[in-house]
Amino acid sequence: xxxxxxxxxxxxxxxxxxxxxxxxxxxxxxxxxxxxxxxxxxxxxxxxxxxxxxxxxxxxxxxxxxxxxxxxxxxxxxxxxxxxxxxxxxxxxxxxxxxxxxxxxxxxxxxxxxxxxxxxxxxxxxxxxxxxxxxxxxxxxxxxxxxxxxxxxxxxxxxxxxxxxxxxxxxxxxxxxxxxxxxxxxxxxxxxxxxxxxxxxxxxxxxxxxxxxxxxxxxxxxxxxxxxxxxxxxxxxxxxxxxxxxxxxxxxxxxxxxxxxxxxxxxxxxxxxxxxxxxxxxxxxxxxxxxxxxxxxxxxxxxxxxxxxxxxxxxxxxxxxxxxxxxxx
Amino acid sequence: xxxxxxxxxxxxxxxxxxxxxxxxxxxxxxxxxxxxxxxxxxxxxxxxxxxxxxxxxxxxxxxxxxxxxxxxxxxxxxxxxxxxxxxxxxxxxxxxxxxxxxxxxxxxxxxxxxxxxxxxxxxxxxxxxxxxxxxxxxxxxxxxxxxxxxxxxxxxxxxxxxxxxxxxxxxxxxxxxxxxxxxxxxxxxxxxxxxxxxxxxxxxxxxxxxxxxxxxxxxxxxxxxxxxxxxxxxxxxxxxxxxxxxxxxxxxxxxxxxxxxxxxxxxxxxx
Ligand SMILES: Nc1ncnc2c1ncn2[C@@H]1O[C@H](COP(=O)(O)OP(=O)(O)OP(=O)(O)O)[C@@H](O)[C@H]1O
Ligand SMILES: [Mg+2]
Numbered sequence: 001x002x003x004x005x006x007x008x009x010x011x012x013x014x015x016x017x018x019x020x021x022x023x024x025x026x027x028x029x030x031x032x033x034x035x036x037x038x039x040x041x042x043x044x045x046x047x048x049x050x051x052x053x054x055x056x057x058x059x060x061x062x063x064x065x066x067x068x069x070x071x072x073x074x075x076x077x078x079x080x081x082x083x084x085x086x087x088x089x090x091x092x093x094x095x096x097x098x099x100x101x102x103x104x105x106x107x108x109x110x111x112x113x114x115x116x117x118x119x120x121x122x123x124x125x126x127x128x129x130x131x132x133x134x135x136x137x138x139x140x141x142x143x144x145x146x147x148x149x150x151x152x153x154x155x156x157x158x159x160x161x162x163x164x165x166x167x168x169x170x171x172x173x174x175x176x177x178x179x180x181x182x183x184x185x186x187x188x189x190x191x192x193x194x195x196x197x198x199x200x201x202x203x204x205x206x207x208x209x210x211x212x213x214x215x216x217x218x219x220x221x222x223x224x225x226x227x228x229x230x231x232x233x234x235x236x237x238x239x240x241x242x243x244x245x246x247x248x249x250x251x252x253x254x255x256x257x258x259x260x261x262x263x264x265x266x267x268x269x270x271x272x273x274x275x276x277x278x279x280x281x282x283x284x285x286x287x288x289x290x291x292x293x294x295x296x297x298x299x300x301x302x303x304x305x306x307x308x309x310x311x312x313x314x315x316x317x318x319x320x321x322x323x324x325x326x327x328x329x
Numbered sequence: 330x331x332x333x334x335x336x337x338x339x340x341x342x343x344x345x346x347x348x349x350x351x352x353x354x355x356x357x358x359x360x361x362x363x364x365x366x367x368x369x370x371x372x373x374x375x376x377x378x379x380x381x382x383x384x385x386x387x388x389x390x391x392x393x394x395x396x397x398x399x400x401x402x403x404x405x406x407x408x409x410x411x412x413x414x415x416x417x418x419x420x421x422x423x424x425x426x427x428x429x430x431x432x433x434x435x436x437x438x439x440x441x442x443x444x445x446x447x448x449x450x451x452x453x454x455x456x457x458x459x460x461x462x463x464x465x466x467x468x469x470x471x472x473x474x475x476x477x478x479x480x481x482x483x484x485x486x487x488x489x490x491x492x493x494x495x496x497x498x499x500x501x502x503x504x505x506x507x508x509x510x511x512x513x514x515x516x517x518x519x520x521x522x523x524x525x526x527x528x529x530x531x532x533x534x535x536x537x538x539x540x541x542x543x544x545x546x547x548x549x550x551x552x553x554x555x556x557x558x559x560x561x562x563x564x565x566x567x568x569x570x571x572x573x574x575x576x577x578x579x580x581x582x583x584x585x586x587x588x589x590x591x592x593x594x595x596x597x598x599x600x
Binding site (some may be wrong): 013014057060063064065066067084085086088089095098100102104105111112113116117119126172226293 | 342343346347350353354355357358372426427428430431434435436437595596598599
């Protein structure tokens, strides 16, 4: 059984808008139009899409904070909204913009409270807490009131708070928002280790594609409440962004190379380094290198994989042109 | 699961710690405590002066002699924070910010969790905000101690019930933020009205008979006047404590019902 299963998930909000002096018109916002996916135990899934795409709304439905308007959803075999409290004992949730810690109390006391609320045995609690404190380097501020913590310190506390009851699934909505580079790296390393060693399943939304790159083996892209693409990161790259960039270092500067099936995107060092963009389906890198070598002596070559940002941008372009690809796994 | 539909037995043991946490949360703000305490004492002095002037040369007014009036004032000043007449509206703030979704999603009974926190707060305020003004009154004015030993027990129960009633009202006002954009206005109105109707500003016994009867049908006297009457042994403690018990139960039950529809609104309408 999948850890998370969503089928034809839909969520609308009814807003009442004032029209004229007294009349109010009902007005429907579709936050999630039609979302289906299944996530198995042990996966690491990035859930991405532009602002207002419906990511947080989906997460809220998965964690039982919102009832779906339509469709089917099960998390850990439970219907989230109907069995929210039970589900809370089995999953961990981190909302980057909210806090589940007690503002006026030292961080450690929040952890103690959570132990009692989730009825975690003392020994298991102590083990998990010790591990988190060590890996997230929380020792220096365990006794500091939460309101005095920096955002990065608090976020480490939030993630710990979500893990103390030993959930198999951790859902994170923008966990790295507002963090500096070092804090992000530390958090990613921690989450990657959690997945590798504990087998904890990760589902996270983010606007920082480095989070995806370092953490997620699978990507689900949504826009306007629909799944645009879903598949392994590597596969998506190959499927969607067929263009590759060949960077050639030449023995001496030459004018921008004009070669069939490739265009020059960028020239450095007066022409001794050139970036050639080509379609992987039409031309192999080997053939292109041969063609370059015929024009000028080649010193060194490398092929650049497209960045995730490019993959996602390409997905949006394809949607605009209605050639909507959904990569099946 | 079925045998414990309220989840109380199963998770009973997080609530004692929540009481402790409530105590600790408030003790973090010592400067605010001292500022509040000195305000209580200053206003106490003004109120004692006024009330003693009203009583003047007469042996008693509406059943109050000078000692009973002094006791009424200082005990009342001590009860303002202890019963939490004017604060304890953080839940409304969490409703506005959306953080309430986290509170309601935890595997606990949220109302009970909040009540536990409020009892912790009560404990802290009992020591820091109730004892000092009363001690001040005892030291510098003719104070009326209870004549019967049993009164102390009744007063303890009555004070605890006053806190429950206050909590019950505040819980409903807090949850009103789910429906009212202007719950803050409602809370301010309550702050003004409760002082007068609970018997803080002047003893309710100074009011005409008709108004007193109407007030008896509201929870306001249960916030203060009932407890004050028990302490100065104004008749039997039973009607006062019964009145408080009735309102505590009614308000806590109403809180559960309203919470249920608030949760439904959150989950179905999206807050
Ligand atoms: N409670 C609500 N009431 C009305 N509209 C809502 C509500 N919650 C979300 N929406 C709307 O639903 C849409 C999707 O919102 P959602 O928060 O899921 O987006 P998101 O993908 O998380 O975006 P972001 O990247 O900005 O966090 C938006 O148009 C938003 O305005
Ligand atoms: Mg969001």
